[in-house]
């Protein structure tokens with residue numbers, strides 16, 4: 001491993017839901033978990049439904065807080081972020097959700113949605129430069145022939161997910177968090193969007209956290225993986241190793257369920 005600074009470090013982080021006052025009503029979603037993401041890595045966070053994967057994604061995106069532990073982003077404790085750092089964080093970290101409807105404004109054309117990201121996070125571009133960038137991004141995600149002046153409902157689910165990916169890439173994020181980005185798509189479309197992820201990872205040196213219950217997809221995309229069970233990391237390591245010769249009995253069970 002290089003001596004570069006990690007992008008993300010979660011140290012013994014835990015999070016509970018429910019009433020803080022009534023300990024018996026508190027349910028633990030996470031923890032403690034420690035997860036590290038180095039620049040240029042594709043890191044899988046894997047597990048069954050309810051294992052805490054989305055909570056990890058939400059904490060990493062700062063969409064939700066946490067109770068204990070520490071979250072360092074590029075070496076800075078996120079709880080001490082200034083307003084400026086919080087704003088910068090939003091352009092450095094992007095998320096792709098399971099359901100692309102959730103990330104696209106239904107009342108804006110898809111081109112306007114991508115331009116909005118450019119206006120916010122890449123200020124100073126002219127309208128012509130933005131339109132050119134939108135066309136480049138659309139080509140990159142396999143939508144070269146699609147009209148950016150159409151609305152989200154005029155596209156298929158797979159196309160909408162491609163647009164959400166284009167929007168996330170528009171800000172050239174330093175970290176892309178993908179929360180089950182294939183799960184809401186038809187099986188045949190999943191394979192095509194998976195191919196897009198493979199080519200984006202190959203061509204962009206993306207740093208990515210890939211949240212998934214799909215071990216086959218994770219084996220294909222990820223360099224390293226963390227396997228979660230009941231809110232804790234039960235196994236971590238190189239994807240090729242963990243997903244072929246698991247050391248933990250839970251990972252072995254998950255793998256056995258796939259074949």
Ligand SMILES: Nc1ncnc2c1ncn2[C@@H]1O[C@H](COP(=O)(O)OP(=O)(O)OP(=O)(O)O)[C@@H](O)[C@H]1O
Nearest residue numbers: 017018028029047048049050051052053054055056
């Ligand atoms: N807002 C919430 N309020 C209360 N409990 C929650 C909330 N969000 C998650 N939980 C609980 O935290 C635990 C982990 O949920 P989480 O959504 O992170 O799991 P997951 O592995 O992403 O599952 P899935 O794949 O089904 O989304 C679950 O027990 C869940 O019920």
